[in-house]
Amino acid sequence: MLLAGRSMVRMLKLEKVSKNYRTGTFGGKLLPAVVDVSFNIGDGEVVSLIGESGSGKSTIGKMILRLLNINSGKITLDDIDISTLKGAKLKNYYRDVQGVFQDPFSSYNPIFKADRIFTIIRQEFFPDVKDSEWREKVDNALRAVGLNPDQVLNKFPHQLSGGQLQRFLIARALLLDIKLLIADEIISMLDASTRVDVLNLLVELKSRGLSILFITHDLSLGYYISERAIILYRGCIVEMGATEKIYFNPVHPYTQMLMSSVPRLDKKWERVEMELKAKQTELTGGCVYYERCKSPYKCEKCALERPRLREFEPEHFVACHFIE
Amino acid sequence: MSIKIKNLKVYYQTLRGDVKALDDVTFSIADGEIMGLAGESGCGKTTLANSLISLYPPMKYIEGSVELDNEKLPIWDTDKMNAFRYKKISIIPQYAMNAMNPTRKIGKMTAELLESRKVNYKKTKPELLRRLDLVELNRNVLDMYPIELSGGMKQRMVLVLSTLLNPSLLIADEITSALDVSTQKAVSEMLVEFRNRKIVKSMIVITHDISILYQIADTILVMYAGKLAEKAPTEKIINSPIHPYTKLLISSLPKVGVKYSERKLTGIPGNTPLLLDPPSGCRFRERCPVAFDKCIEEPPFIEIEKNHYVACWKEYGKNA
Numbered sequence: 048m049l050l051a052g053r054s055m056v057r058m059l060k061l062e063k064v065s066k067n068y069r070t071g072t073f074g075g076k077l078l079p080a081v082v083d084v085s086f087n088i089g090d091g092e093v094v095s096l097i098g099e100s101g102s103g104k105s106t107i108g109k110m111i112l113r114l115l116n117i118n119s120g121k122i123t124l125d126d127i128d129i130s131t132l133k134g135a136k137l138k139n140y141y142r143d144v145q146g147v148f149q150d151p152f153s154s155y156n157p158i159f160k161a162d163r164i165f166t167i168i169r170q171e172f173f174p175d176v177k178d179s180e181w182r183e184k185v186d187n188a189l190r191a192v193g194l195n196p197d198q199v200l201n202k203f204p205h206q207l208s209g210g211q212l213q214r215f216l217i218a219r220a221l222l223l224d225i226k227l228l229i230a231d232e233i234i235s236m237l238d239a240s241t242r243v244d245v246l247n248l249l250v251e252l253k254s255r256g257l258s259i260l261f262i263t264h265d266l267s268l269g270y271y272i273s274e275r276a277i278i279l280y281r282g283c284i285v286e287m288g289a290t291e292k293i294y295f296n297p298v299h300p301y302t303q304m305l306m307s308s309v310p311r312l313d314k315k316w317e318r319v320e321m322e323l324k325a326k327q328t329e330l331t332g333g334c335v336y337y338e339r340c341k342s343p344y345k346c347e348k349c350a351l352e353r354p355r356l357r358e359f360e361p362e363h364f365v366a367c368h369f370i371e
Numbered sequence: 372m373s374i375k376i377k378n379l380k381v382y383y384q385t386l387r388g389d390v391k392a393l394d395d396v397t398f399s400i401a402d403g404e405i406m407g408l409a410g411e412s413g414c415g416k417t418t419l420a421n422s423l424i425s426l427y428p429p430m431k432y433i434e435g436s437v438e439l440d441n442e443k444l445p446i447w448d449t450d451k452m453n454a455f456r457y458k459k460i461s462i463i464p465q466y467a468m469n470a471m472n473p474t475r476k477i478g479k480m481t482a483e484l485l486e487s488r489k490v491n492y493k494k495t496k497p498e499l500l501r502r503l504d505l506v507e508l509n510r511n512v513l514d515m516y517p518i519e520l521s522g523g524m525k526q527r528m529v530l531v532l533s534t535l536l537n538p539s540l541l542i543a544d545e546i547t548s549a550l551d552v553s554t555q556k557a558v559s560e561m562l563v564e565f566r567n568r569k570i571v572k573s574m575i576v577i578t579h580d581i582s583i584l585y586q587i588a589d590t591i592l593v594m595y596a597g598k599l600a601e602k603a604p605t606e607k608i609i610n611s612p613i614h615p616y617t618k619l620l621i622s623s624l625p626k627v628g629v630k631y632s633e634r635k636l637t638g639i640p641g642n643t644p645l646l647l648d649p650p651s652g653c654r655f656r657e658r659c660p661v662a663f664d665k666c667i668e669e670p671p672f673i674e675i676e677k678n679h680y681v682a683c684w685k686e687y688g689k690n691a
Contacts, residue, residue, distance in 0.1 A: 099551035100522075122499060208642065238411040239579060240639035243623045247638075250631045267582075271625040271636070294627060308556040310582035310624055312609055316556060 049074045055174070059111065059144075059227055059258070060087040064120035066106055066282075080106045082282040082335075083120070088227065093249070093259045095269035095290070097305075098279035104262045107279075111260065112139070112146045124227075142172065145220040149232035151212035155204040161212065162200050164219050173225060187217040192248055196249070209221075210241030217248065231262045244270055266309045270294055275362075276322040278302050281335045284356055289361035298365045344369040374574045375399040381422040381434030389431070390646045391576045392418040392502070394597045397672060398680070400540075400590075405566055405607070407584030408577045409620075410594035412642055416577045417465065419594075420542045422446060424462050449459070455457045456508050457488055461538035461571075467529040468575055471517040476551050478513030481672045483534060496533065502531045506561050507566075523554035528562060530578055534570050543569040545578055548572040579690070581624060585609050596643050603679040613681050616655045653684070661685050 065137050066081040081103040088094050098104045101172045111122060113129060122129050124143065132140050134258055148154060155161055155200040169176065176184070186196045199211055202211050207215070213233055220228055230249065249259055249272060263269050269276055269290070276293045278286040278301070286299040298304045308316070333338070333350040340349065356366045381642060382389040382471065392415045400406050408416050416429070423446060426432055431446035439459055445451040451535040459615045461516045464470060469541045472480050482501065503510055506527040517525060528545055534541060547555040565571050576588055584591050591608040593616065601614040612618045630634070641658035644650055650657065652667040659666070665684040672682040681687075 096410075100554065122395045167378070212516060216518050240411060242638070243625065243636045244638040246625065247631070247635065250635075266552070267625045267629075270627050271629055271631055290630075303554060306627075308553045309627060310552075310556070310559075310586050311581065312582050312585050312621075312624060316560070335405055 051167055053325070058087055058089055058125060059260075060121075060123045061085055061111075062106075062121045062123070064110065064122060065113065065118050066110060067118050068105070069194070075217075080282050082111070084279075084284055086277055086284065086287060088258050088260055091251050091253060091256045091258060093261055093273040095273040095276040096260060096262045096279060097264065097266060097276055099264060099305075101281070102279040104264075105231055106148045106258055106282075108146060108231045108260065108262050111227075112144065112229055113140070114146075123260050130311075138172075142223050143194050143226045144229070144243065145223060145225045145227075146229035147213070147216045147233050148343060150236055151216060152204065152236075153211065154216055157320075158205055161215055161301045162312075163342055164215065165222065168219060168222050184222060185218075188221045189215075191221055191252075192218045193244065194218070196351040207242070210237050210245060213237060213245055214248065217245075217252075221252075222224060229260050229262070232264070234263070234268055236267065253347045266294070266305065267311075276318070278305070278347070280365065283353075283366065284364075285336065285366045286360075288354065288365065292363040296363075298359055298363075298370050299338050299367050301336045304341070305340075333367075342367075342369065373400055373402045373404070373428070373440060375436075375438040376423075377420075377436045377438075378421065379437065380433035380511060381418060381426065382431045383418075384429045384434055385647070387570045388647055389565075391649055392597050392646055394649070395420060396599055397578070398599060399573070402568075402572050403566065405563065405576060405588050406588060406602075407581075407588030407591040408594065409581050409584060409591055410577055410600075411643060412579065413596075413646075414594045416594060417544055418597075419543050420577055422461060423521050423531040423540075423542065424452070424456060424460055426450070426452075435471060437597065455653055457533075457538065458536050460537055460540045460542075461536070462542040463526075463529055463533045463546050464543065466604060467546055468522055468549060469531075471525065473517055476514055476516055477520075477528060481535075482486065482659055484532065484533070490536065498663045499531070500536060502535065502570075505564070506531055510651075523550055523558065526554075526558055527561065530558070530565070534565060539572045541565070542575045543577065546576075547583060548580065556586075557588065559583055560638075562643050563587050565591050573658050581609070581621065582626075593620070597646050598654055599680070599682060600655070601681050602672075607679060612623070613675070613679070613686050615659050615661050615685070619660075652653075653682070 062085050063083045064081060065083055067077040070076045070078045079224060094103045096107060107114060128145050129140060169181055189196045194211060196215055199207060204212060234245060237245060239325050253259060261273055271289050276290045277284055282315050286293055286302045297306050332353060334354055337349050354362045354366045354368045359365045359370050377397050379393060383392050391583060410416050410422050417577040422430060423437060426446050436447050444455060451465040480664040485492045485495055500510055506644050508524060508527055512520065512528060519530060547558055550558060562574065566574060574634060578584060588605050590602060592602040595616050601612065601617045609621060612621055622680060623636055624639050639658055644654055656662045656666045670684050672680050674680050675686060
């Protein structure tokens with residue numbers, strides 16, 4: 048078993064994490080991409096991070112992978128602050144946490160064969176493993192993601208389909224025996240028929256104890272796979288909780304708008320008036336959703352005071368002044 | 372009948388032979404019909420769209436006819452098509468986000484575009500402004516550069532541009548796939564609005580996202596590996612599809628309310644055949660769960676009940 052031999056309960060925790068990007072000609076302006084985000088991912092848990100483009104969902108994924116620095120707050124894995132990790136310790140962190148990204152084609156160098164990604168892993172992390180042993184390890188990882196090693200090894204990236212390449216990347220992550228996978232929109236480039244296979248693969252890995260942060264803008268995919276969902280708007284968490292509760296009883300006006308615009312196969316859109324994206328105006332002290340909010344309770348308080356994330360019912364948190 | 376396509380064959384020329392991307396396609400679209408075109412990548416959706424409007428090499432016209440409002444379209448002749456392009460038949464291409472000239476203000480670009488079609492910009496401008504209001508774009512976008520617009524705004528601007536001369540047929544190729552759910556909904560509903568106001572007569576909406584088609588399309592045409600598989604009213608395709616491929620495709624879609632722990636979805640095993648040398652007979656044969664001996668012959672695209680066309684041997688017998 049690839050993921051066997053683990054005893055400790057692991058937990059990734061984000062505490063009041065914020066990230067600002069510098070924009071403007073001389074970097075004089077600050078664009079808050081993530082604002083005071085706190086959540087955690089437990090052992091063997093799948094958490095969906097849902098938001099529109101520009102909501103900061105990929106930024107959060109990259110911060111967890113240490114591809115971006117954080118401006119304030121703390122990310123810890125088993126109570127160890129990951130921003131302090133260096134050298135060998137950082138390498139160990141990457142043994143536990145890996146990412147797979149949206150576009151499988153651009154993750155490969157087209158000049159080399161696709162299985163070079165495995166060779167690199169071997170050079171970096173397993174220099175002492177024998178050839179035969181390594182070969183078996185690779186075969187097992189490929190079988191775990193539903194590929195036949197004889198058919199896919201020794202091929203160039205253009206000879207493999209998008210779904211196969213995406214599974215290659217997941218197999219690469221499995222070779223390291225990881226504990227947490229950051230899956231950033233890994234489904235969106237795939238075709239309908241292969242899409243479900245990759246989703247089911249994630250479900251199977253989860254049942255073996257892998258934790259997954261599933262970043263997506265497709266709400267139906269998020270529902271299929273995760274126990275908990277986090278709805279992000281302009282870098283702030285507006286609603287968070289058990290998936291069923293968020294989908295069937297959305298409380299925040301933004302989540303409600305989002306749920307009503309998902310194209311569904313069992314229900315048609317009612318004709319409602321258009322929702323257009325608010326301009327990225329500077330964040331004031333008030334509610335992030337203030338300009339677009341259509342709630343009848345909207346008032347001055349919303350413009351002045353940013354609502355905190357509060358418990359609406361067990362396992363269901365909402366950031367809105369009017370959740371009663 | 373607004374558009375009639377008969378036995379259309381369009382191949383791609385490559386060094387290793389012809390890729391049969393569109394093989395013997397026959398169907399028609401009625402006036403006022405929004406037809407959704409669905410299928411996996413590489414099944415010929417975009418080839419069909421492009422061959423109706425800009426058939427350039429390496430695409431090669433083999434045979435077949437296209438009739439728009441009882442007029443034959445010379446799709447094999449790029450120069451002759453100029454008379455129809457934009458005026459009678461128009462497209463919102465897949466790369467619409469980058470379709471506008473980045474060095475011109477949008478108003479100037481529009482003027483140049485209209486001039487090239489010998490249409491007076493000044494006379495068209497009042498209508499242009501009305502259309503901008505219709506898609507809820509601020510009128511001053513005409514003084515802006517494309518880079519100043521967000522993705523959804525650009526998409527709506529291109530929608531206005533493509534339909535400015537009231538074409539009979541509008542082809543929308545994957546126009547919502549790069550947008551967020553809320554903007555996706557707004558743009559899709561605008562397409563319906565343009566049809567309802569009779570700005571365009573009929574539409575082909577190409578997307579791989581069938582749930583969007585369910586929201587806006589009147590009929591759905593499903594393609595598989597360069598062939599037509601099934602065409603029927605939207606409700607039929609979604610709720611009681613007949614072709615085995617459509618069935619598998621619809622059942623593999625994740626829906627809100629379906630969880631892996633309650634109902635595990637399955638994908639379609641196998642891969643699409645290479646179109647360089649496609650297998651004889653039904654092209655879905657190798658992946659099909661109900662294939663039998665007869666499938667070695669090619670199934671014709673037959674109307675088995677009113678407005679419901681299917682290409683599957685298994686199904687003809689049942690309804691005959």
